Amino acid sequence: MDFIKGRGAQHNTHNRFLQHSHEVLDDFLNYCDAENEESEDNKTSYLEIFPKTILNKVNSPDVGFSYSMNPYQGCEHGCIYCYARNSHEYWGYSAGLDFERKILYKSNAAELLEKKLRSRSWIPERIMLSGNTDCYQPLEKKLEITRSMLEVLLKLKHPVGIITKNALILRDLDILKEMAELNLVSVSISITSLSEKTRRTLEPRTASIKKRLETVNKLSNNGIPVNVMMAPIIPGINNHEILPMVKKVSELGATSVGYTVVRLNGAIGEIFTNWVQKAYPDRANKILNQIKESHGGSLNDSRYGTRMRGEGKFVEQIAMQFKLAKKLYLKDKEPIKLNYSLFDKQQSNQMKLF
16 A cells, blocks of 8 residues: 555454454455556545543643643544553554544543532542644634633632644643743644754644744743644654754744654554554564564553653663753753642632631
């Protein structure tokens, strides 16, 4: 099968929770070719779902937040390395092409969020929007679910962290500026590479590198604290860009930079392997072997404490480069501390008794 342009995954993997699997045979592909037809529909489809909750408790010690909220399941960005792909299997779909082509959305997300934050039991904690799939993926431009959630957070003065790789976040600059004035928001912009060619290969439907760099600069110029996540570091693809990346984003106003080392958990190992053999046939084995060297001989490491940073000589070199880069370009910058003291769940017409 030819390389599917505009998509990260190049096939659908088997869903581990399903008894039966689907296989496309060569006879069918030959028939489609003879009839000048497509063997499958490559268009993106959207499905509304109706969850009962929107906040997800995060127990991992490897991340710096207590809850995540994701207005969308699946992500049209199509990043080949995305750890969230495996979550699509819980919905009955594949972690491969289905993850990019079948997008589920939660129209009632803002309503659920406000209900939870106003509940008697809620104590303000670190919330990340979003911790799984991108809250500013293409569908958000039409539905504005993320914007409606930010409106709730601003109304109740509840802090939030945001991570995205889409310049669409600038649409909500008005809300973000109000929140930033009260120290209620921090934004992480994910930039994996400074090379547009690499970006198109790794993350086919994301905002361009130029747009993302402009986003870092514009957010910073409007008083919104910006962290840049160089995530993930993939050996043989972007590990040589650490110093120039930190230098560039620092010049544009980023206050901090973070990173993770790629890990190919669950079905992503098969998806990534299939992709890298097509996208980088000349160095596919080298890339895969260096990923294994970073995780004790395996493509994946699920152990808390090491799974996101890896281990071994290659990983040590990455850590040293980041340490040097921060010393050179970020030594005078401090990450923001969000203000939790302003939260007021009683933001209504009722008077407080005490």
